[in-house]
Each structure stands twice: as structure tokens, then as C-alpha cells.
Amino acid sequence: MTLRPNHPLMDGRTANSPLITAYRGGRPSRRPVWFMRQAGRSLPEYRELRVGTTMLESCLKPAMAAEITLQPVRRHDVDAAIFFSDIVIPLKLAGVGVDIVPGVGPVLDRPVRTAEDVANLPELEDGALDPIREAVALTVQELGHTPLIGFAGAPFTVAAYMVEGRPSRDHLGPRTMMHADPEVWGALMNWAADASGKFLRAQVEAGASAAQLFDSWAGSLGLDDYTEHVAPASARALDHVRDLDVPLIHFGTGTSELLGAMLNVGVDVMGVDYRLPLDEANRRLGGRVPLQGNIDPALLGAPWSVLEAHVRDVIAAGAAAPAHVLNLGHGVPPDTDPAVLTRVVELIHSIEP
Numbered sequence: 001m002t003l004r005p006n007h008p009l010m011d012g013r014t015a016n017s018p019l020i021t022a023y024r025g026g027r028p029s030r031r032p033v034w035f036m037r038q039a040g041r042s043l044p045e046y047r048e049l050r051v052g053t054t055m056l057e058s059c060l061k062p063a064m065a066a067e068i069t070l071q072p073v074r075r076h077d078v079d080a081a082i083f084f085s086d087i088v089i090p091l092k093l094a095g096v097g098v099d100i101v102p103g104v105g106p107v108l109d110r111p112v113r114t115a116e117d118v119a120n121l122p123e124l125e126d127g128a129l130d131p132i133r134e135a136v137a138l139t140v141q142e143l144g145h146t147p148l149i150g151f152a153g154a155p156f157t158v159a160a161y162m163v164e165g166r167p168s169r170d171h172l173g174p175r176t177m178m179h180a181d182p183e184v185w186g187a188l189m190n191w192a193a194d195a196s197g198k199f200l201r202a203q204v205e206a207g208a209s210a211a212q213l214f215d216s217w218a219g220s221l222g223l224d225d226y227t228e229h230v231a232p233a234s235a236r237a238l239d240h241v242r243d244l245d246v247p248l249i250h251f252g253t254g255t256s257e258l259l260g261a262m263l264n265v266g267v268d269v270m271g272v273d274y275r276l277p278l279d280e281a282n283r284r285l286g287g288r289v290p291l292q293g294n295i296d297p298a299l300l301g302a303p304w305s306v307l308e309a310h311v312r313d314v315i316a317a318g319a320a321a322p323a324h325v326l327n328l329g330h331g332v333p334p335d336t337d338p339a340v341l342t343r344v345v346e347l348i349h350s351i352e353p
Contacts, residue, residue: 001243001244002243002244002245003204003205003244003245003246004205007205007207008140008143008147008148008207008209009147009209009246013144013145014145014146014147014209015209017032017079017145017146017147017209018030018031018032018079018353019032019034019079019080019147019209019210019325020147020209020210020247021323022290022323022324022325023210023247023249023268023269023290023323023325024247024268024290024323025290025322025323026323027323027353028323028353029353030079030349030353031315031324031326031348031349031351031352031353032079032080032325032326033078033079033325033326033327033344033345033348033349034078034079034080034081034082034149034325034326034327035072035076035078035327035328035331035332035341036082036251036327036328036330036331036332037082037331037332038072038076038078038082038332038341039068039069039071039072039081039082039084040068040084040332041332041334042332042333042334042335042336042338042341043071043072043075043338044338045071045075046068046071049064049067049068050068054099054100055086055100055102056086056088056089056092056098056099056100058084059084059085059086059089060089060092060093060131061131062131062134062135062138063135063138065083065084065085065131065135065139066135066136066138066139066142068084069081069082069083069084069135069139069148070139070142070143072341073143073146075338075342076338076341076342076345077342077345077346077349078146078345079146079147079325080146080147080148080149080210081139081143081146081147081148081149082148082149082151082212083135083136083139083148083149083150083151083203083208084135085132085135085151086100086106087106087151087152087153087157087158087161087196087214087216088100088106088153088158088161089132089199090124090152090158090195090196090198090199091108091158091162091195093124093128093129093131093132093199094121094122094123094124094125094128094195095122096108096109096121096122096162097109097110104166104167105161105166105167106161106166106167107165107166108161108162108165108166110165111162111163111164111165111173112162112163112188113163113173113177114184115181115183115184115187118184118187118188118191119187121188121191124194124195124198124199126198129198129199129202132199132202132203132206133202133203133205133206134206136148136150136202136203136206136207136208137206137207139207140206140207140208147208147209147210148203148207148208148209149208149209149210149211149212149249150200150203150204150208150210150211150212151200151203151211151212151213151214152196152197152199152200152211152212152213152214152237153192153196153213153214153215153216154196154213154214154215154216154218154230154233154234154237154250154252155189155190155192155193155196155230155233155234155236155237156174156189156192156215156217156218156221156226156230156233156234157214157215157216157217157218158192158195158196159174159185159188159189159192160173160174160217160220162188162192163177163188170220171217171220175220175221175225178225178229178230182229185229186229189229189230189232189233190233190236192233192237193233193234193236193237194236194237194240196213196237197236197237197238197239197240197241198240200213200237200238200240200241201240201241201244204241204244204246205244208246209246209247210246210247210248210249211238211241211246211247211248211249212248212249212250212251212271213234213237213238213248213249213250213251213267214251214252215230215234215250215251215252215253215255215262216252216253217253218230218252218253218254218255218258218262219252219253219254219255219258220254221258222257223257223258223261226258226261226262227261231261231262231264231265234250234262234265235265235266238265238266238267242266247268247269248266248267248268248269249267249268249269249270249271249292250262250263250265250267250269250270250271251270251271251272251273251292252271252273253273253330254273254275255273256272256273256275256276256281256284259272259276259281259284259285260284260285263285263288263289267289268289268290269289269290269291269292269325270285270289270290270291270292271291271292271293271294271327272291272292272293272294272329273293273294273329273330274293274294274295274296274297274298274328274329274330275329276294277317278291278293278294278314278317278318278320278321278324279317279318279320280317281293281294281321282320282321283320287320287321287322288322289321289322290321290322290323290324290325291318291321291323291324291325292324292325292326292327293314293318293326293327293328293329294314294327294328294329295310295311295314295326295327295328295329295344296310296328296329297328297329297330297331297332297333297336298333300328300332300333300336300337300340300341300344301333301335301336301337301340304340304343307340307344308347311326311344311347311348312351314326315348315351326348
């Protein structure tokens with residue numbers, strides 16, 4: 001299947017944008033930059049808009065989700081919007097009892113830990129994704145030549161929340177399940193892969209020009225466990241969008257030792273967190289793939305001279321890769337001064353690609 005003719009990648013709006021050019025290994029007209037979690041909590045206009053609305057409600061109100069997605073593009077002049085949503089939205093839309101508790105994170109009504117629990121998981125119906133399609137359509141209508149990146153949680157991260165029932169420091173529950181009951185683990189991972197894959201496909205079909213799979217908790221795994229018990233499900237999630245021929249990005253935190261295995265699930269771009277210099281990441285990946293990253297979010301609160309030197313170091317390290325999209329090595333911290341992000345974007349754009 002191909003994208004519809006009026007999709008931004010097909011009608012000329014985003015195909016030659018700096019971001020998509022870099023994602024495809026080309027030389028962009030300016031050095032592209034965007035930030036994970038750029039849409040949301042660090043922006044006063046976001047906090048004002050969200051008053052009286054829960055996190056999941058804001059994700060499922062198309063006009064609100066679109067407006068939140070657009071806010072950082074207007075403010076910072078970044079080279080991409082990242083769709084404002086949450087990795088547990090596919091669970092919510094399928095009918096799984098889940099909420100995002102302020103100060104805690106995703107909390108399920110009941111954890112998923114047995115064969116019966118997995119068998120009773122409801123399937124995510126296509127029609128349930130209509131609010132996502134509407135939000136994406138509203139967003140790309142306003143974005144013009146700026147691409148929208150769709151995203152989904154990787155199956156391991158989604159399944160980790162489902163098994164633990166809430167955020168966890170060590171993810172002992174899912175790590176135990178994959179060995180103690182590999183059949184149940186495999187079934188849960190397939191369910192999570194299909195839910196995330198359908199969520200991703202809805203965004204791309206509605207107008208997203210690239211798609212990123214976030215594996216926030218994969219860093220808790222060793223390479224053998226990742227390769228055997230996780231990578232196949234991540235590939236399965238991405239299988240839902242491969243035929244649409246948009247750039248696919250894979251990102252995880254604490255995953256320096258997993259980069260090669262994460263690339264091998266079949267992606268076009270590797271995101272690298274702040275722990276590993278980009279020139280070393282490029283060496284480990286054999287110089288085969290564009291990289292995204294990896295400004296340390298902690299330095300956003302440092303004096304400008306320190307932050308500027310760090311950004312320049314990241315750019316220099318990224319020059320080793322076939323192409324480089326600037327980003328943070330994790331999300332924007334909630335207490336970040338938005339003016340600092342704007343200044344970082346101006347610095348990056350001032351340096352010739």
C-alpha cells in the first residue's frame with residue numbers, strides 16, 4: 001500500500017524538508033533539530049491549555065492534541081513536530097483500564113500477569129483510533145512544510161507497564177515473566193506490538209511523515225534477553241507501517257549495548273541517548289545509518305557557555321554518521337526554560353550542515 005496522494009510526503013510538503021532529507025541520509029538545507037517531549041509540560045501555553053483536563057483526556061481531544069503538538073514548532077522553530085499523545089493511549093482505546101496518575105505515571109486497574117489475563121485483553125479496533133487520525137489531520141493541516149513525527153511505545157516498554165501495573169525501577173516483573181513463562185510473555189508482547197503498530201499506522205496514514213518507536217525501559221535488559229524476547233515484537237510493531245515507506249526511527253534509554261540489535265529490527269535511523277558519544281555509536285553501528293541525538297538534557301540548566309560547547313561537541317561527534325538530526329538524549333525536563341531551547345535551536349541552525 002502507498003500513502004494517499006495528499007499525504008505531506010506525497011504532495012511535496014515534507015519530502016524535501018531538512019528532517020526527512022537527513023533521515024534518508026541526504027544533505028539537508030539546514031541542520032535539523034527537534035526535541036523529545038518538546039510538546040508539553042515545559043511550555044506555559046501548554047500548562048494553561050491543560051487546566052482542568054487530565055493527560056489522557058487531552059490526548060483524545062483532537063483539537064487540543066493538535067494545538068499542543070503545534071505549540072513548540074511555533075515557539076522554537078524546530079524542524080519537526082512530535083505528535084502529542086502517550087504510549088498507553090492504545091491500551092485506553094482498546095478498553096484496558098489505565099490512567100496517568102500525576103507524579104506517578106501510567107497505572108493500570110489490574111496488572112496483566114497470567115495466561116488468562118493476556119487471553120482476556122481486548123483487541124484494539126480500527127474505529128477506536130479515529131480521534132488519533134483527526135488530531136493528526138488537524139496538525140498537518142497547520143504544519144505546512146514542517147513534518148510531523150508519529151510515535152508509539154515499543155512492546156517491551158508497554159508490556160512492562162502492563163505486567164507491573166505501574167512504573168517500576170528495575171522491571172523485575174516482565175524480566176521474570178519472559179523466562180518463567182515465555183509463552184505468556186510472547187503472547188503479551190504480540191498484543192502490545194499489534195496495539196502500538198495500529199496506533200502508529202493510524203498516525204502515518206493520517207499525515208505523519210516519519211515514525212519513531214520509543215523503548216524507554218529496554219535499558220534494563222541484557223543483549224541476549226533483548227534479542228530473544230523483545231526484538232521480534234519490536235519488528236512486529238514496525239511491520240504495521242513498513243509498506244507505507246516513511247522513515248522509521250528507534251530510540252531507547254540506557255541502550256548503548258543494544259544499539260546493533262535495535263537497528264536490526266529494521267529501522268532507518270537510530271536515536272542515541274546521552275550516555276554514548278555519537279561517534280562511538282556510529283562506530284558500533286558500522287557507519288550504516290543516520291543518527292539522532294544526543295544533547296544531555298541535564299545541561300539545559302547549565303550556563304550558556306557550557307551548553308553551547310556541549311552542543312558543538314555533539315555536532316562534531318555526529319559528523320561521523322551518514323547524517324545527523326540533533327535532539328536531546330532523552331526528553332525535555334519539565335523545569336526547562338523554553339527560552340534556552342529556542343536559543344539551542346538558533347545555535348544549531350546557525351551552523352552549516
